Amino acid sequence: GESVGLHLPTLSVQEGDNSIINCAYSNSASDYFIWYKQESGKGPQFIIDIRSNMDKRQGQRVTVLLNKTVKHLSLQIAATQPGDSAVYFCAENMSSGNTGKLIFGQGTTLQVKP
Amino acid sequence: ETGVTQTPRHLVMGMTNKKSLKCEQHLGHNAMYWYKQSAKKPLELMFVYNFKEQTENNSVPSRFSPECPNSSHLFLHLHTLQPEDSALYLCASSPARDGAGIQYFGAGTRLSVL
Numbered sequence: 467g468e469s470v471g472l473h474l475p476t477l478s479v480q481e482g483d484n485s486i487i488n489c490a491y492s493n494s495a496s497d498y499f500i501w502y503k504q505e506s507g508k509g510p511q512f513i514i515d516i517r518s519n520m521d522k523r524q525g526q527r528v529t530v531l532l533n534k535t536v537k538h539l540s541l542q543i544a545a546t547q548p549g550d551s552a553v554y555f556c557a558e559n560m561s562s563g564n565t566g567k568l569i570f571g572q573g574t575t576l577q578v579k580p
Numbered sequence: 581e582t583g584v585t586q587t588p589r590h591l592v593m594g595m596t597n598k599k600s601l602k603c604e605q606h607l608g609h610n611a612m613y614w615y616k617q618s619a620k621k622p623l624e625l626m627f628v629y630n631f632k633e634q635t636e637n638n639s640v641p642s643r644f645s646p647e648c649p650n651s652s653h654l655f656l657h658l659h660t661l662q663p664e665d666s667a668l669y670l671c672a673s674s675p676a677r678d679g680a681g682i683q684y685f686g687a688g689t690r691l692s693v694l
Contacts, residue, residue, distance in 0.1 A: 467606075500682060508672050509584070509685030555623070567636065568683060570623040572599075 478577040485543040489556035494537060496558040499570065501530060501541045505552045513541070513554075543576075551578045566580045584608040586671050586686035594694050595661060601689045603654040603671030609674060612654040613683060614646060617668040629654060661693045 479485045490501070497518040502510035516523045516530045516539075525529050529542040539556050553575050557568040584605045593599050605612065606678050612625040628636035629648040633682040643665075652670055672683040 498681070502685075506688070509586075509672075509687045512682050512684065556610060567625060567628065572620070572622045 470537045474574055475572070478579060479546050481546060481548060482575060483546055485546045485550070485576060487541045487554050489539040490553050491537050491539060491558045493558060493560060495560050498559040499530070499539050500557045501534055502555045502557065503552045504555065504568065510555060523531050528556060544555065546578050553578055583686050584671060584673055584686035586689050588689060592660070592692045592694065598657070599660040600658065601656040603686055607673055607684060609673035610651055612629055612648060612693055613672040614654065614656055615670040615672065617688070619668055620672065623670065641650065644682045657684060663693050664690055666693045683694040
């Protein structure tokens, strides 16, 4: 069945270091992927997305890498700051389907140590 | 502020009560969603509405009853809930009819069923 998983439930990094959050997906037909950030007491917020015809996309301090061969997605955060502390979710979508919908992973909690 | 507003933010109800959750989006989107977020579990899609029509009911118990009077408003009517229904209920909206693409989330309603 479909599943989206993150490798580690919790990631602890030092302020200023780079963070890498990983995600494995199982549906090879998925063609669109999104990373969300959820801070305490808030709903998930869009960070960055990538389509399957790309293998890398950069935003402000964030980079998403997609490896379709091994069905792996990662989110890299440069110079991690305390404000980056949150739960990060990856989500996949098969937009060519009848009712394309986002399937979310379980989430990785990023803890930034000062 | 994401443009998706949910009320109330917190709700405590007994198992015999009837209550409603409200969601309003100011983004001009055509699709709206209800999700359930429980601890240690991925977001669970409950319902999808496209242009006010329900297009997905993800095997949700009938004690949850959605209503979408127009493309900007979405309700979730609750009655005779169980303690295991305690969770964060998230509303989202997206511009795309088929659910593909970015979904924008509200802050959620934290529900406790006693």
